Amino acid sequence: LTTVEGPFLLGEAIAGGVSFHDVFALPDDAAAVQLGSRAGIEITQVAPDVLKSMASSVSPRGPIAVISVPEAPQPRRIDTIVLWKLGDPGNAGTIIRTAAALGFQVIATEGTVDLWAPKVLRAAVGGHFRAAPVERFVADPQELIELGLRPILAVADAELQAEDAVKGQEPIAIIVGNEAHGAPDGLNALPGVESMSLAMPGGMESLNAAVAASILMYLRISC
Amino acid sequence: LTTVEGPFLLGEAIAGGVSFHDVFALPDDAAAVQLGSRAGIEITQVAPDVLKSMASSVSPRGPIAVISVPEAPQPRRIDTIVLWKLGDPGNAGTIIRTAAALGFQVIATEGTVDLWAPKVLRAAVGGHFRAAPVERFVADPQELIELGLRPILAVADAELQAEDAVKGQEPIAIIVGNEAHGAPDGLNALPGVESMSLAMPGGMESLNAAVAASILMYLRISC
Numbered sequence: 478l479t480t481v482e483g484p485f486l487l488g489e490a491i492a493g494g495v496s497f498h499d500v501f502a503l504p505d506d507a508a509a510v511q512l513g514s515r516a517g518i519e520i521t522q523v524a525p526d527v528l529k530s531m532a533s534s535v536s537p538r539g540p541i542a543v544i545s546v547p548e549a550p551q552p553r554r555i556d557t558i559v560l561w562k563l564g565d566p567g568n569a570g571t572i573i574r575t576a577a578a579l580g581f582q583v584i585a586t587e588g589t590v591d592l593w594a595p596k597v598l599r600a601a602v603g604g605h606f607r608a609a610p611v612e613r614f615v616a617d618p619q620e621l622i623e624l625g626l627r628p629i630l631a632v633a634d635a636e637l638q639a640e641d642a643v644k645g646q647e648p649i650a651i652i653v654g655n656e657a658h659g660a661p662d663g664l665n666a667l668p669g670v671e672s673m674s675l676a677m678p679g680g681m682e683s684l685n686a687a688v689a690a691s692i693l694m695y696l697r698i699s700c
Numbered sequence: 701l702t703t704v705e706g707p708f709l710l711g712e713a714i715a716g717g718v719s720f721h722d723v724f725a726l727p728d729d730a731a732a733v734q735l736g737s738r739a740g741i742e743i744t745q746v747a748p749d750v751l752k753s754m755a756s757s758v759s760p761r762g763p764i765a766v767i768s769v770p771e772a773p774q775p776r777r778i779d780t781i782v783l784w785k786l787g788d789p790g791n792a793g794t795i796i797r798t799a800a801a802l803g804f805q806v807i808a809t810e811g812t813v814d815l816w817a818p819k820v821l822r823a824a825v826g827g828h829f830r831a832a833p834v835e836r837f838v839a840d841p842q843e844l845i846e847l848g849l850r851p852i853l854a855v856a857d858a859e860l861q862a863e864d865a866v867k868g869q870e871p872i873a874i875i876v877g878n879e880a881h882g883a884p885d886g887l888n889a890l891p892g893v894e895s896m897s898l899a900m901p902g903g904m905e906s907l908n909a910a911v912a913a914s915i916l917m918y919l920r921i922s923c
Contacts, residue, residue, distance in 0.1 A: 567790070571908045578904035600908075608902060640922055676921060679831060681801035685794045685823075688914040691907070695915045696922070698899060699863055 479593045481542050482532055484508045486603060491516040493606025495544045502540035503528060509540040518542075533595035546593045552611045554625040556581050556697055558690055559615060559652040561660055562588040568656065570600025571687035577604035579694050584614045584621075584650070618652070618670045626650040630665045631689055633682065635672035642673035643697040651697070653690045702816045704765050705755055707731045709826060714739040716829025718767045725763035726751060732763040741765075756818035769816045775834045777848040779804050779920055781913055782838060782875040784883055785811040791879065793823025794910035800827035802917050807837045807844075807873070841875070841893045849873040853888045854916060856906055858895035865896035866920040874920070876913045 478498065481490050487500070487509075497518050502509035504522045513520040520540065523531075528539050558581050563569050569590050576583045585592055592610045615621055618628040629642050630652045643649060652670075654660030665672040675684065675692060684692070701721065704713050710723070710732075720741050725732035727745045736743040743763065746754075751762050781804050786792050792813050799806045808815055815833045838844055841851040852865050853875045866872060875893075877883030888895040898907065898915060907915070 571911060574904060575907055575911055576902070578900040578902045578907055580902035602904070602906075602908075604904060607904065675918065677801040678921065679799070679801045679803035681797060681825070681827060681830065683825075684798055684801055684914070685910070687908070688794060688798055688911060691911040692915050692918045695898065696918075698901065699919070 478543055479546050479598065480531070480533070480595050481544055481598055482534060482537055482539070482595060484512060484540065486598060487512055487540055487542055489603030489606045490542065490544055495547055495606065498543040498545065500540050500542045501528060501531060503538075506539055512540065534599065547609055549611050550609055552584060552614055552624055553582060554648050556648050556694075557621070557626055557650040558583055558694060559621065559628070559650050560585040560589045561652050561664070562586055562655045563653065563686060564590055565656055565686070566590050566594050566596035567600045568685070568687040570597040570604070572653075572690045573597070573601040573604040573610060575687070575691040575694055577601070577608040579698055580608070581694050582608065583610035585610060585612050586615055587613050618664065618667055621650040622669050627671070628652055628669065629671045629673050630654075630660050631693060632660060632665060632672045632674055635674040637671060637673045639673045639675045639693055640696055640700050642671060643693060644700055649697060651690065651693045653686055653693075656686045701766055702769050702821065703754070703756070703818050704767055704821055705757060705760055705762070705818060707735060707763065709821060710735055710763055710765055712826030712829045713765065713767055718770055718829065721766040721768065723763050723765045724751060724754060726761075729762055735763070757822065770832055772834050773832055775807060775837055775847055776805060777871050779871050779917075780844070780849055780873040781806055781917060782844065782851070782873050783808040783812045784875050784887070785809055785878045785881075786876065786909060787813055788879055788909070789813050789817050789819035790823045791908070791910040793820040793827070795876075795913045796820070796824035796827040796833060798910075798914040798917055800824070800831040802921055803831070804917050805831065806833035808833060808835050809838055810836050841887065841890055844873040845892050850894070851875055851892065852894045852896050853877075853883050854912055855883060855888060855895045855897055858897040860894060860896045862896045862898045862916055863919055863923050865894060866916060867923055872920060874913065874916045876909055876916075879909045
């Protein structure tokens with residue numbers, strides 16, 4: 478189970494066909510009543526203090542719904558973004574948002590933040606319900622290769638430019654590593670795994686992980 | 701004045717030549733002592749509770765420095781990202797990080813979050829000290845045109861694709877609007893202001909503002 482918060486995300490969850498267990502809203506929440514009747518969901522009215530104690534956000538306006546985490550779909554042979562031990566829920570959600578917008582499949586390794594945590598759901602703004610992520614599938618890039626994908630690891634100092642690396646007919650698996658530690662040592666030395674870097678002419682050490690992942694996905698559909 | 705937190709950001713601030721007023725650290729913070737002696741800054745030792753009460757982060761490890769906000773530089777005729785009433789400090793900081801990495805100038809309108817707020821500084825990971833933003837310069841795109849820039853507004857439904865819009869010899873000013881409300885009505889109807897959109901074949905309504913701004917900047921240096 479997980480929780481989704483706010484009228485927009487609830488609407489997306491309803492449209493996405495997830496199973497609802499409970500929905501809690503403030504007594505004067507007209508939008509919640511409307512959503513509930515549209516979806517045939519019974520709403521439990523709660524006081525502001527109760528709503529606040531249930532919410533992951535600081536100033537929740539509700540409604541808050543308890544939903545079943547949908548069963549993970551089977552991974553497919555399409556362009557994919559792989560979260561390799563990604564730690565920040567905001568980054569994970571933002572990547573899911575971009576992936577849903579650009580038509581990418583999302584795969585996460587063990588050690589990545591729970592992709593169905595409320596903060597991830599919030600940052601993804603409904604992306605979960607349009608293109609459900611496939612969690613904890615890979616432990617080794619070989620599994621991506623067996624799926625028919627070409628794994629390309631995003632690193633800071635590869636010789637191969639990202640614009641060139643993402644080209645080609647074969648579906649690719651863009652791998653982004655942990656925010657603080659990057660990709661695990663040795664991952665890029667595995668057979669069949671390429672490395673690529675984004676240009677940073679201004680000279681910072683790195684980009685935000687969600688930004689880097691999103692630029693790489695966009696280059697894939699654009700270049 | 702503003703505060704910068706953590707050894708990395710302090711190191712960047714020292715390298716950037718900002719003026720320090722006070723630095724606070726825990727008694728056993730060896731990294732702070734090292735930074736202090738490197739920069740000739742006196743460090744005041746404080747108890748964990750005191751450090752926590754000063755910090756903007758939930759689990760501060762210090763050091764925390766009070767610095768002067770550097771004087772805003774004069775705007776230049778180079779590629780620019782314009783934050784039009786952007787509200788989220790994390791987004792603003794992430795955009796400053798990408799801008800610094802890609803060599804863009806940052807301009808913000810009145811109504812944009814304070815670019816020197818601690819949360820913005822944290823998300824920018826030192827970007828402020830490499831490419832200082834120019835705050836609250838424009839109230840009208842005409843000011844960008846007078847600076848010799850070509851203003852292009854990022855919207856959800858323009859006919860012009862971003863990849864084509866950002867091309868050209870003349871320096872451009874990419875304008876991104878508020879997270880919830882987008883760009884103000886009528887901005888794209890002003891003379892000399894173009895509109896552009898990113899492709900979203902997957903079908904979400906929008907991308908995260910920092911992601912959209914970062915993709916657009918990267919397309920500019922890459923396409």
